[in-house]
Amino acid sequence: xxxxxxxxxxxxxxxxxxxxxxxxxxxxxxxxxxxxxxxxxxxxxxxxxxxxxxxxxxxxxxxxxxxxxxxxxxxxxxxxxxxxxxxxxxxxxxxxxxxxxxxxxxxxxxxxxxxxxxxxxxxxxxxxxxxxxxxxxx
Amino acid sequence: xxxxxxxxxxxxxxxxxxxxxxxxxxxxxxxxxxxxxxxxxxxxxxxxxxxxxxxxxxxxxxxxxxxxxxxxxxxxxxxxxxxxxxxxxxxxxxxxxxxxxxxxxxxxxxxxxxxxxxxxxxxxxxxxxxxxxxxxxx
DNA sequence: GTAGAATTGAAAATCATTTTCAAAAGCGAC
DNA sequence: GTCGCTTTTGAAAATGATTTTCAATTCTAC
Numbered sequence: 057x058x059x060x061x062x063x064x065x066x067x068x069x070x071x072x073x074x075x076x077x078x079x080x081x082x083x084x085x086x087x088x089x090x091x092x093x094x095x096x097x098x099x100x101x102x103x104x105x106x107x108x109x110x111x112x113x114x115x116x117x118x119x120x121x122x123x124x125x126x127x128x129x130x131x132x133x134x135x136x137x138x139x140x141x142x143x144x145x146x147x148x149x150x151x152x153x154x155x156x157x158x159x160x161x162x163x164x165x166x167x168x169x170x171x172x173x174x175x176x177x178x179x180x181x182x183x184x185x186x187x188x189x190x191x192x193x194x
Numbered sequence: 195x196x197x198x199x200x201x202x203x204x205x206x207x208x209x210x211x212x213x214x215x216x217x218x219x220x221x222x223x224x225x226x227x228x229x230x231x232x233x234x235x236x237x238x239x240x241x242x243x244x245x246x247x248x249x250x251x252x253x254x255x256x257x258x259x260x261x262x263x264x265x266x267x268x269x270x271x272x273x274x275x276x277x278x279x280x281x282x283x284x285x286x287x288x289x290x291x292x293x294x295x296x297x298x299x300x301x302x303x304x305x306x307x308x309x310x311x312x313x314x315x316x317x318x319x320x321x322x323x324x325x326x327x328x329x330x331x332x
Numbered sequence: 333g334t335a336g337a338a339t340t341g342a343a344a345a346t347c348a349t350t351t352t353c354a355a356a357a358g359c360g361a362c
Numbered sequence: 363g364t365c366g367c368t369t370t371t372g373a374a375a376a377t378g379a380t381t382t383t384c385a386a387t388t389c390t391a392c
Contacts, residue, residue: 090348091348108349109349109350109351112349132347132348133347133348134348134349
């Protein structure tokens with residue numbers, strides 16, 4: 057069985073079956089996945105797995121709970137992945153192998169107070185993803 | 195990012211009529227616009243203006259020429275705006291009034307060499323938009 | 333002017349996502 | 363258990379931005 061952070065276990069009890077299935081899959085995968093990928097993977101191993109609609113709804117509630125984050129890579133398809141509950145992170149996405157490296161630090165958070173000072177703008181959220189070629193594909 | 199030394203005027207001569215119309219509109223607007231907004235605005239002032247398909251094709255070629263950039267705000271709709279040819283910039287997008295402030299400096303470019311050193315990852319592109327509340331809407 | 337190439341546009345197709353709505357599952361009261 | 367009520371589910375239809383198709387129009391070179 058996959059390891060789960062304690063808070064995940066606590067929340068898990070309150071999740072619908074569909075959400076639990078989706079969460080379990082994301083725990084195993086640990087990489088960016090589209091809703092449709094999640095759906096097919098679940099259906100592959102169990103033909104009575106949640107339907108696509110339920111997967112979308114599960115993802116929506118997991119994101120709202122802060123257990124999962126939604127990532128935009130600019131291709132019109134949302135990707136999802138587990139996060140440390142309530143936190144977020146960004147990626148270096150390799151254009152060759154599509155693997156992504158998690159950044160351990162958020163560039164934007166570091167700059168929020170500078171942005172506040174310079175522009176009088178109070179940051180509440182952001183999108184940041186970096187594309188390029190990873191070490192192995194170089 | 196790659197610089198594009200061609201002058202806008204020089205390029206303009208080679209643009210299709212549709213592209214010229216779209217470019218002219220973007221010059222007037224100077225704010226983030228969706229393809230459909232551009233289309234309606236053009237049609238409002240001239241009912242024989244390019245159709246929606248042509249607007250999409252015009253935007254595609256203007257982006258390829260480096261005269262226009264496409265911006266992703268995470269709502270599944272692409273926005274377009276003029277840029278200094280071959281350059282790009284990011285925004286502080288106000289969630290209240292939807293106005294956007296151009297950032298004069300790219301946070302990611304500044305970090306490219308650090309990313310290269312730390313992760314062996316060669317950056318080729320990125321998405322970055324910052325959301326929040328602007329000074330006036332505060 | 334004419335042939336061949338490029339551009340255009342309306343309608344149809346695509347594709348991720350959302351909505352609808354009726355059936356199934358969960359659940360508390362009795 | 364079972365009755366009644368709420369929640370969850372899923373298949374199909376709807377949505378909405380974008381892309382494709384393909385025939386008609388416009389350009390361009392000769």
